[in-house]
Amino acid sequence: MIDPVACSAVIMLVFLFLKIPVFISVLSGGVCYFLLMPHMPGQIFAQRVISGTESIPLLAIPFFVCAGVFMNYTGVTKRIMDFCSVLLGTFTGGLAQVAILLSTLMGGLSGSNLADAAMEAKMLVPSMVERGFSKPFASVVTATSAIITPLIPPGIAMIIYGSVANLSIGKLFIGGIGPGVMLCVLMMLMVSVISHKRGYKPMRTERATFGEFCTALKAAFLPLCLPFLIIGGIRVGLFTPTEAGAVAIVYSLFLGAVYHEMRLRDILTGIYxxxxxxxxxxxxxxxxxxFAWILTKERIPQELAQMMITFLQSPFLFLLIVNLFLLVVGMFLEGNAAMIILVPLLAPIAAHFGIDAYQFAIVVIFNLAIGALSPPMGTLMFVTCGVTKCRMSDFIREAVPFYILLLLCLFLLTAFPVFSSGFISLFY
Structure with missing residues (x-):
């Protein structure tokens, strides 16, 4: 007799390997299960699809997406880039350093790593190539720095994880600050070393004057206030994370009015x-x-938990196995979909081992972010190379040191909870 769960999982994975759109692949797996279970009414399938999106916290996703899109039409990106250039212009590999810091600051505005990668690939990579950087190196720096975006609040991945695992989205936002800053600093150090060896020059030889710094800060000050407005408002109870998304939209429209760069046509395009x-x-x-409901109904999480509890005694060993598993999954499955399917399976086991829920959340999000950069189906890699016209083989070869750095960061997050939960303890 055919196992409905195994069959549906195989169908889903085969479709994903064939590069059929993610939602069609996952839906096909669900349809296969219900077709092989004739006693189960088909209406349940439609109900589960609809109910999966009927969550108040998920309203934050379109809100923050809208705010990020509007930000791109207000001239915010150029103002922040100019500010980063003033700060880092004398650093070795200056424009590559600007790309990393820009991703860190823009992560608090857009919340989407793909949007940031596409934007920076268009804006910065041609300038980097003109200044002597190789196209593969410029593309890798742009794509890798975009991994910081899901970690810096308000990351969309954190909203999804919080709604699935029933965790405080506000605390997840805070928990992502430490890993995001850590990755930013380590990437800047690596880029500095590589740039020094290859002779990539700084953008300028003299430090910016105090007047230049004040001018750049004045232009970028209002956009840079948005992350602090969101985090501060959530922390003091002015609004919920969902309402913070609406606040971000209003704030982006306010910036459009202040800078006089957003037209009615831009608003309509942004809404679209x-x-x-x-x-x-x-x-x-x-x-x-x-699909997650199907797994839960068939008691897959409980059986998997029992198996791991039987064979594993160490929380750290469990985290290492989860890391290896998620790194492989992230190579083939879109991060948000993987999170919704796997978190209901893995989070209860992590809780049994006494692992901090917020540390585990950051570890999962970071793993899947690395997967977005990894072949064969890394979405960040495809988006960046599609814009810069960089060959995949050159990209992968250039990315090897950055993969090693990302794995080092992942180990630090796994071994030392303070990197993810330290800021939460400080704020709360």
Whole structure:
């Protein structure tokens, strides 16, 4: 007799390998299960897809997507880039350093790593190539720095994880600050070493004057206030994380009015981009939540938990196995879909081992972010190379030192909870 769960999982994985859209692949797995279970009404399938998206915290996704899109039409990106250039212009490999810091600061505005990677690939990579950087190196720096975006609040991945695992999204936002800053600093150090060896020059030889610094800070000050507004408002109870998304939209419109760079046409275009982006995310969430419901109904999480508890005694060993598993999964499955399917399986086991829920959340998000950069199906790699016209083989070869750095950061997050939970303890 055919096992419905095994069959549905095989169908889903085969479709993913064939590069069929993620939501179709996951939905196909769910449909296969219900077809092989004739006693189960088909209406349940439709109900699970719809109910998977009927969550108040998930409303934050279109809000923050809209705010990030509007930010791109207000001239915010150029102002922050100019500010980063003033700060880091004398650093070795100056423009590559600017790309890393820009991703860190823009992560608090857009919340989308793919959007940031596409934007920076268009804006910075041509300038980096003109200044003597190789195209593969410029592409790798752009794509790798975009991994910081899901970690810096308000990351969309944290909103999804919080809604799936029933964790405080506000605390997840805070917990991502430490890993995001750590990755930013370590990447800047690596870029400095590589740039020094290859002779990549700074953007300028003299430090910026105090007047230049004040001018750049004045231009970027209002956009840079948004992350502090969101975190501070959530912390003091002015609004929930969902309401913070609406606040971010209002703030982006305010910036458009202040800078006089957003027109009515831009607003309409931004709304259209928001609808299409949010719809694709929500469809994946609905499809993946259906598959997660199937796994729960068949008691797969309980059986997996019992097996791991029997054979594993160490929380650290469990985290290492989870890291290896998620790194492989992230190579083939879109991060948000993988999170919705796997978190209900893994989070209860992590809780049994006494692992801090927020540390585990950051570890999962970081793992899947690395997967977005990894072949064969790394979305960040495809998006960046698609914009810069860099060959995949050159990209992968150039990315090897950065993969090693990311694995080092992952080990630090796994071994030392303070990197993820330290800021939470400080703020709360």
């Amino acid at each position: 981009e928001t609808v299409t982006t949010s719809a694709s995310i929500m469809i994946i969430i609905g499809a993946a939540s259906t």
